[in-house]
Amino acid sequence: MAIVERKLSGWGRYPVVQSRVQRPERLSALQELVARAGTGSLTARGAGRSYGDAALNSKGTTVLMGRLNRMLAFDEKTGLLRCEAGVTLEEILAVFVPRGWFLPVTPGTKHVTVGGAIAFDVHGKNHHCDGAFSSFVSGLKLLTASGEIVACTRSRNANLFRATVGGAGLTGFITEAAVTLRRIETSRIHLRRFxxxxxxxxxxxxxxxxxxxxxxxxxxxxxxxxxxxGRSLVMFGRHARRGELDARLRDDPLGYAPGTRFSVPFNLPGFALHPLAVKSFNAFYYARQRTREMTAITDLDPFFYPLDAIGQWNKLYGRRGFIQYQAVFPAATGRKALVEALNLTSRRGKGSFLAVLKRFGAASEGLLSFPLPGYTLALDVPVGRGLHVLIEGLNRIALAHGGRAYLAKDAYLTPDIFREMYPALPDFLEIKGAHDEGNIFSSMLARRLQLHHDPELKAAEVTVHA
Ligand SMILES: Cc1cc2nc3c(=O)[nH]c(=O)nc-3n(C[C@H](O)[C@H](O)[C@H](O)COP(=O)(O)OP(=O)(O)OC[C@H]3O[C@@H](n4cnc5c(N)ncnc54)[C@H](O)[C@@H]3O)c2cc1C
Known part of the structure; x- marks a missing residue:
């Protein structure tokens, strides 16, 4: 297998690092990488759509999982899809929407792999009623540090399952997963916008x-x-029924042919990100909707993946890159926390094109899964002066309200704050230690946040909850 040295970054283009990169074509090649890892470290990389340093490894090998992308089996009765972890959500949509199936949970881009979706237990616009991606994963296969491929479900190797969903790729390589898709009557969304x-x-x-x-x-x-x-456009959607489509669409209710409209060809100059420019953009966007309320039938992609229509939109933030800060604030004091976070952001004048608010329902069983019942707010902020102060302030607000920041978007958290935000960390580290004592599976994020098994950690400090 070829080894190349490449510059890599997450979607936020910060940090950018030099890494040794390998791209196995088969499972046997992936196994060989683990067998030969020795004291080196390996990081799985799916589609590279996490924003920060989770899929980066400047001190070891970054392993591109994209070639391990075969769909293995599909049950038309139950919607259960078995596939390799390198399959992307885009590939699943292309095959299954025309057959009347949709993803049970989808993030705001379809350019992510099933492995990446499990490793961060991603959420969508339906978390308040359906939970996160892992709720629909009935089982997965994990290539662990011993070289063994371990089947994990909620009843078999259950601890490893709970550490792997949301576990940032640090328990092993996810090689395969079983995900239940959702039946749909049409490929359209009934949209209501306020x-x-x-x-x-x-x-x-x-x-x-x-x-x-x-x-x-x-x-x-x-x-x-x-x-x-908090001035906003609030959008609700449900899958449209066939009878709701106009005659033209009713003939082909599951028609699905999305595409990228245009790409950002170069880095935008810094002035385009000046707070005043962002402010006018926001005012324009809000002002474009003239009435208090509108309803429409719309395609899946503009509703779920508006940004995918602009290829490489991450270049809009210029050469220095950006981060997306996302935190969840528990329901009890969620409104107060949102007011504090929005006040801080607007005061600091660092606001973004995008500030997205969603409601979360029940937490999932992933030990490091992000969602908690409450509200989640995500902001894009260009890398530059004042960013640290803003993030520190937002983290302080999240902590004060019992909330946490999302690792899939993160490049700045410190180990002490992270530990406070994720109380199940000791349980996670115990399970990681049992399966990866030498910390073969690592990443820049893991090193930054000390997400490593520490053999010095006393057993008494660790309780694995049943
Ligand atoms: C425009 C945009 C919108 C987004 N919207 C949302 C959203 O609404 N909700 C949400 O939850 N997230 C969202 N995200 C974040 C994204 O869904 C997650 O970061 C996801 O993990 C990216 O998947 P990936 O395949 O690109 O993985 P990568 O970014 O390549 O890797 C992410 C993590 O997964 C691990 N990993 C990848 N493949 C494997 C594997 N086979 N085995 C083990 N570990 C693996 C990596 O080591 C890394 O820790 C968004 C991102 C973008 C760019």
Whole structure:
């Protein structure tokens, strides 16, 4: 297998590092990599859509999983798909939407692999009613440090299953997964969109409509201040039924032919990101919807993946890159936490094109899974002066309210804050230690956050909850 040296980054293009890269074509080649790892370290990389340093390894080998992407079996009765972990959500959609199936949970881009979706236990716009991706994963196969391929389910090797979903690729290489898809009658979404004048308005819209729509999201103008704080477009959606389509679409209710419209060819100059430019963009976007409410039948892609229509949109943030800060604030004090976070962001003038608010339902069983019941807010912020201070402030707010930041987007958390945010960390490390004593599976994120098994850790400090 060829070994190449390459510059790599996450989607936020920060940090950028030089890494040794290998791309196994077969499972046997992946096994060989593990067998020969010795004291070196390996990092799985799916589609590289995590924003920070989770899929980077400047001190070892980054292993591209994209060639291990065969679909293995599909049960038309139950919707159970068995596939290799390098299959992308885009590939699943292309094959299964025309047959009347959709992803049970999807993040805001379809350019992620099944392995990456499990490793961060990703969430979608339906978390409040359906939970995270792992809720629909009935089993997975994991190539562990011993070279063994271990089948994990909720009843077999259950601890390893709980450490692997949301485990940032640090328990082993996920080679295969069984995921249950969702039946759909059409490839269209019934969309209902509201203009909310402030945060309270947006939150009451969530309360009022979430029972009727499985999908919900608010796009917040995070530079709006004072009375307009939390001004947003709140969107709800459900899969349209055939009878709701107009005659032209009814003939081909499952038609699906999405595409990228255009690509950003170069890095945008810094001035384009000036707070005033962002402010006018936000005002323009909000002002374009003239009425309080609109409904429409729309295609799947513009609803679920609006940004995928612009290839390489990450270049919009210029050469220095950006981070996406995402935190979840528990329900009890969620509104207060959101007000504090939005106030801080608007005061610091670092607001982004995108501030996305979603509601989370119950937490999943992944020990390091991100979601907690409450609200989650995600902001894109260009790398530059003041970024550290803003992130520190946002982390402080999250911690004060019992919340946490999302590792899939992170490049800045420190080990002490991380430990406070993720109380099941000792359980995770215990399981990692049992299967990867030498920390073969590592990454820059793992080193930064000390997400390594530490043999010095006393057994008494660790409890694995049943
Ligand atoms: C535009 C955009 C929108 C997004 N929206 C959302 C959203 O709504 N919700 C959400 O939850 N996330 C969202 N994300 C984040 C994204 O879904 C996650 O970061 C996801 O993990 C990326 O998958 P990937 O295949 O690109 O994995 P990578 O980024 O390559 O890797 C992510 C992690 O998975 C591990 N990994 C990858 N493959 C394997 C494998 N086979 N075995 C073991 N470990 C593996 C890596 O080591 C790394 O730790 C978004 C990202 C973008 C760019």
């Amino acid at each position: 203009k909310a004048q402030d945060l309270d308005d947006a939150l009451s819209l969530f309360d009022e409509h979430e029972a009727s729509y499985p999908y919900s999201v608010a796009w917040i103008d995070c530079l709006a201040r004072g009375k307009a704080l």
